[in-house]
Amino acid sequence: MQDHRRLGRELGLFDSDPLIGAGLPFWLPDGSAARHQVEAYLHDLERRAGYRHVHSPVLGKRRMFELSGHLANFADDMFPPMAVGEDELMLRPSNCPHHAMIFRARQRSYRELPLRIAELAPMFRAERSGVLGGLSRVRQIALNDAHVFCPEEQAAGEVARVLRLMREAHAALGLRPASVRLSLRGPGKAYGGSDASWARAERLLRDALSSSSFSYAEAEGEAAFYGPKIDVQVADAAGREWTIATVQIDYHQPERFDLSYIDASGAKAHPVMIHRSLVGSMERLFGHLIELHDGAFPVWYAPVQLAVLPVGAAHDEAAAAFAERVLGAGLRAEVLPDGSVGARIRNARRVPYLAVIGDREAADGRVALRLRDGRRLDPMPGAEAIALIDAVASARSQGLLPQAR
Template sequence: MVTRLQFQEETMHDHRKLGRELGLFDTDPLIGAGLPYWLPDGAIVRHALEEYIRDAERRAGYRHVYSPVLGKRALYEMSGHWQHYSDDMYPPMAVGGEQLVLRPSLCPHHALIYRSRSHSYRELPLRIAELGGMYRSEMSGALGGLTRVCAIQLNDAHIFCTLEQVAEEAVGALELIGSAYRALGISAARYRLSLPGPEGKYVAGQDMWEQASKLLVAALDGAGLEYEAVAGEAAFYGPKIDVQVCDSAGRESTLSTVQVDFYQPQQFDLHYVGADGAKHRPVMVHRSIIGSVERAVAHVIEQHGGAFPAWLAPVQVAVLPVSESESSAAAQFLDRCTAAGLRAQVLDSGSLGARVRAGRLVPYQVIIGPIEAANGEVAMRLRDGRRLAAQPADVVVSHVGALVNDHSADLWAA
């Protein structure tokens, strides 16, 4: 039985409540259930997260693409989604005598992008990434906040590689996931090896499933991760590694995934030219580092109670002039922060104590009194309660900027 205190603790960090109170997102019945919109501060968080993941992927050798959110029904028949996943898809739209469908996944489009050009074994592994929209028809009773939505912005990628490269590419994806979680200040509850179950919702090919599963086990072992094998949780086309996280109420969900797919390369007749001059079939490794942007932000809200890591915070620096006499110095410091790429805001309405409380979730509070203004310095109050002696304004901006650019979990480091 859940006690009243436990219920209060759970709801205090429930992203549905906190996200609205902090002005991050909201919903409207005229838009529809499962279709939240992002408010300005929420859009800042989302943009910062998207910038981080794009840069991390670029550094890891991924190339980014854009693809349409619509496709012909025939595309999803070829990929297998229509036969195995249509219950979760929106119905086709009749357009000019053809049936168009809102995509439930990005992988068919990426298979076509790969197929549009010839490839040599020298190009592999070819890593194609996209932060793209996809749509899933969910029952209204299952929708809620940002964790269960109909319009999804997915951090997706597909690696086309040789059989010998699969395990190493999967390990690389797991390492990217670990780095992202450290930057976000979150952790995995467990790693799950999701295997097919006895139901008939999976594509045929026992050898294909066994080989793909062995490759994922090799990746988990290579990354030194403990895991639990669970039947019935695989994708319809192949097994996967699911990185599980827990919300404020202890409910578990999947945030990140790594999947091995032999099926879609076969369906789309993908190939590359090997060293022997013959055509060979690539393997398709699906992976998502932070999963959907919506679910990732929901989890970060709950994990931190709105006190985001500095690089992700909507306002990174709150500038508090002690009195109106320091307004000019506060404006100059604000300009320095803006020029350095920091998100800063002057809080000058109300008593100093009230402003300190209003900015309690801001990572850095900069106090400027008459002495600091005269000396070109600022005093620092960190979100964790630490107070730092006055320092030159340029030194503070440089130090905070370096910590933010490094996506550091430390608010201040010597």
């Protein structure tokens, strides 16, 4: 497993510049292409699971973060307020206060719950220079985030639903978690809410873990300031563990923001707020995926799915025409015209498929696909090769050939 900080730059996935600043990497075209595919997949996965997607501002008034508890418990990790007229605005360190405001935008009935809202949203952490590293620890995070608002009796079932979604997303991405932990309160830290609400939240998470057959270890002192959480961990190239996915129970913020719904008896009641991220931030996720796959991503989110290599200048036109057909089919292709064929094949070794176009291929419209694992397929019509790649990508398979039915 190679360090993503070196490999990601070598492969042109991301980079950084001192003029932008430490902890603020930028995504290059190939990294952006892979990220876009993963984001689109997550959006559709959430939509099918009953989530409604929203957009919210990255700024909020200081008062909102006072009410949420972030300023009391998380101020060291927040950027300082900005004076704008009579207001003090702050960059958000998390998205939950904004989502709480979305919930309370109008009165809710118990018949509308659970309300599941999701957003792939930027948030900001004033991380110290000494802890920044590649994509794993940055100052601007694009988080796959969502919040579920529900009555307490629905909470354990909703957490179990989240855990099932996590498993589905991780399987599609090829993720292999290293461990699962139940993160609890610990001594020496300040936490919001009552002992009774924390006890209820811990019970709900344990029930969900039990019903989902997850093995886990308890970790004191790793809870969020507003509630306990389940954290899914992955290991990096150096053996360090990072949280890649999480689901949390929160009684604290619904009370602080006076969130309510009308229950079956006609009375107002506070909902439980469930925080969840299936795969964490795009930055940390891709830092891990780069290392896990050695930059050779599964076909469905590989930046370039097919490299087309014309043998010589006489074959450029045929290579370009085939690449256009691939692009027209909704796939990602690139023509590699310069250098020896051998050197170009080596340089494209992480691309899932290669098609070398010579005299015979230009003449009869057939291509012989080379797979990045070294296998070669018999020559086939261009349309058949495109259909093969599309079938593997559409199935989000971890392999390079369609699964036999």
